[in-house]
Amino acid sequence: MTSSLGVDVSKAKLDVALLNDEGKYRCKVFANSGMGFAALHQWLQTHLPQGQELAALHVCMEATGSYHEPLALHLHDLGVRVSVVNPLRVKRFIELEGTGNKTDQGDSKSLARFCRMASPELWEAPAPGVRALQALVARLDALQEMRQSEANRLEVAHGVVQASLHEMLATLDKTIAQVKAQIRQTIDDDPHLRGRAQLLHSIPGLGDRTIPQLLAYIGRPERFKSVKALIAYASLSPAIRQSGTSLNKRGGTHAQGHRQLKHALYFPAMVAGRHNPAVAAFWQRLKAQNKPGKVIVVACMHKLLAIVYGVLKSRTPFDATRFCDANT
Structure with a gap:
């Protein structure tokens, strides 16, 4: 043994x-x-x-x-x-x-x-291109957080330090642009990443910021046995809490999982709720049921990720008729 x-x-x-x-x-x-x-x-x-x-x-x-x-x-x-x-x-x-x-x-x-x-199944290491993309996406996130912090300081800064803050913001803007260019180049240089990016661009609600994040966080879609596995990975599965005699109370989503992937879907889900016919129809159905706004957004994040999985796994561009009738 x-x-x-x-x-x-x-x-x-x-x-x-x-x-x-x-x-x-x-x-x-x-x-x-x-x-x-x-x-x-x-x-x-x-x-x-x-x-x-x-x-x-x-x-x-x-x-x-x-x-x-x-x-x-x-x-x-x-x-x-x-x-x-x-x-x-x-x-x-x-x-x-x-x-x-x-x-x-x-x-x-x-x-x-x-x-x-x-004896759980073995983990599949990301391909070199995905590893590089993960590093670049993480770096871009850190740089954008730094820029936001400096911009916040500038709003209340004394005049004597404003020039320094403007200089730092200009440097960060230049570096952010360079990292974005590296991200685009990394995707273009890898045929698998390039193909997946083209498929994701067909989904209304996904743009140039979110697509590299999805490519980096999801990697090869085949490593997930089902859409439910990917949903759980993104910590978007509904949590069921049990306490005493009160059973099966829904308590939002599970805290465990890939929080960055979950976070990356928040604003795209809101955009998709207006511009993606499959997600918009789902949004309106939940709204008609008087669901709270936060519940609707999280459900649409779940829906959007299911669409992402379906498009990537089938290697077929988004087709609204294929997803409008789905309940997930």
Whole structure:
């Protein structure tokens, strides 16, 4: 039997639990950084059973937005088998076990047991073009946040610092334009990304800002077995809360999942609610049912992502007649 490693990933740290053949654990905490990854690699080489190679290790972590991705890539490049699973699967596994030990170390141990018992499918690393696009999209987001912060400062700035702020804004504008050009070039240079971008441009509501984000966050659409899998990945599945005798109360969407993908769909869903016939019809139907505005927007984000999946998976441009009658 091979060893299983459960990794509870957060922004700053990695809580890991190595489960050996005898059912015993070795636990440790590492920084969620390049130095932390190197330390984890060294620790594994020390504590794996004698004669066991890294390639025989199976690592399991939850999909946690973008926090898990650098570690998953690092381990994958080392030849380690990596599984990135929906947090809901692990939550149900813990509930069935009845352990209920909600600590970071407890979570990593549960992930190690889940890995051994469920043998989840292996994670598919993004292609080089997608990796480059992910880095550029993240950089663009950071630059735009920096620009907004500087613009906010300028509104209330003393005259003595306004020239400095204007200079910084000009520099940021230039850098943002350069990164946008790199994004366009990266998509144009990759035939798969270019083809997917052309398909996404056929969907009303999606534009030059959102399409690179979708290409970066979704990657190869075939890695999702169904539209429901992609919806869950984007944390747009409805959450059901149970408390005492009050069952099946809807409580919005799940917090776990790829928050950047979810965020990227918010404004496009509002635009699609006016200009995309399939989404607009859905919007009006929900409005006629007196659904709250926030519920309508989230439902249309769900609908728009389902359209994105259908267009990408079928490799067929958007056709309103194909999606207008769908309930999702």
